[in-house]
Amino acid sequence: MTAMTPARTAPDLSYLLDHTSHVLRTRMSAELAEIGLTARMHCVLVHALEEERTQAQLAELGDMDKTTMVVTVDALEKAGLAERQPSSQDRRARIIAVTEEGARIASRSQEIVDGIHRRALTTLPDGDREALLRALNHLVDGHLATPAESPRPTRRARQREQ
Amino acid sequence: MTAMTPARTAPDLSYLLDHTSHVLRTRMSAELAEIGLTARMHCVLVHALEEERTQAQLAELGDMDKTTMVVTVDALEKAGLAERQPSSQDRRARIIAVTEEGARIASRSQEIVDGIHRRALTTLPDGDREALLRALNHLVDGHLATPAESPRPTRRARQREQ
C-alpha cells in the first residue's frame, strides 16, 4: 500500500507528503532501474565520487545500516561501477573507489534525479515553488528535524547455538 | 533506514518530502500507540464512522490490500473498538461497526493527528504555510498524481500442493 487517506479536520499534511514522496520514489526507482541502479546505489556512487570515503562513512551519509551497505557495495562491484580498496590509514576499512564506468553512470543517474525534481517543481507557479522549498527546508531544519523514537518492540535476542 | 541524502544539483525535493513525511509518520505511530492504535486502525475507524462500510470499501479508501484489512479489523475487534456485522445487502460482505468505545478512541485519535499537523504547520509563516499546502495539493492532483508502475519482479506462482 502507499498512503493513508484519513478523514480530515486539519489539512492532511501527512497524506500530502506521503503521497508526493511515494510517487517521486517510484519514479526514481523506475528510471534508475533503466540504467541498472537502485536509489541506494546512486546515493553511494555520488558520495563516493566526492571524496575518498569508507563504507562506514558512506553508510552514515546515506543513513543506511552497515549491513545494507555491504549488499549495496556488492551490487556496485558486481556491476563494475565501484571497487573496494584497502585504506592506507586503517587496515580494517575499505575505501569505495568508483570506476570510470561508475562515474559515467553516476552523472547519468544524477541527471535522472535532477530531471525528476525539476519536472515536478516546474509545474508550480514560481512563488509557490519557492515557498514550498522554503517551507520544507524550514520544517526539516526545525520542527520536523528528528523522528520520534520508535516504540520498537525490541527484538528478542537470537537463540544461542549450543 | 529513513531517507537518502544524495548530492544535490536541483533542489532535493525527494529528500525534503521523504524526511518530513517520515518524521510525521514516526510521531503519528508513537502518539497513536499511546492509545493502542496504529495509523491503519485510526484510518479504518474514522472511515467506518462516517457511514456503513464493508471491509472491501474501507480497504479501498485506505489504499490497503484486503488481506491487510483483515489483520487491521482483527486488531480493532480484539481491542473492542469495532465489530464485524453481516451485511443485509450481501451475505458475503461484513460491515465494520464501530463500538461506543471505538468512537471515543476515534475522536481522540483524530485530535492527535490534527494536533501533529497543526503543530507542524503553525511553525511556518502564514504565507509559506498556505503556499506549501497549495503546492502539495497541486502536485497531488497533477504531476505527482499517480505512481510509476513498479517494475515489480513479478512474483512466481506458488508451488501447488500435490
Added chain:
DNA sequence: TATTGTTATACTCTATAACTATA
C-alpha cells in the same frame, strides 16, 4: 576494549495464491 566489515539469520511487512461462501 572498541570498531570495520562480513556472514548468517530473524523479524516485519505486505502481497499472492488458494479456498469458502455467496452473488
Added chain:
DNA sequence: TATAGTTATAGAGTATAACAATA
C-alpha cells in the same frame, strides 16, 4: 463466472547478533 472475506505463506527489505581482523 466473479466477488467478499479468510488463511497460509512467499518474498522483499532490513536489522540484529556474532565473528574475524585490526585499532
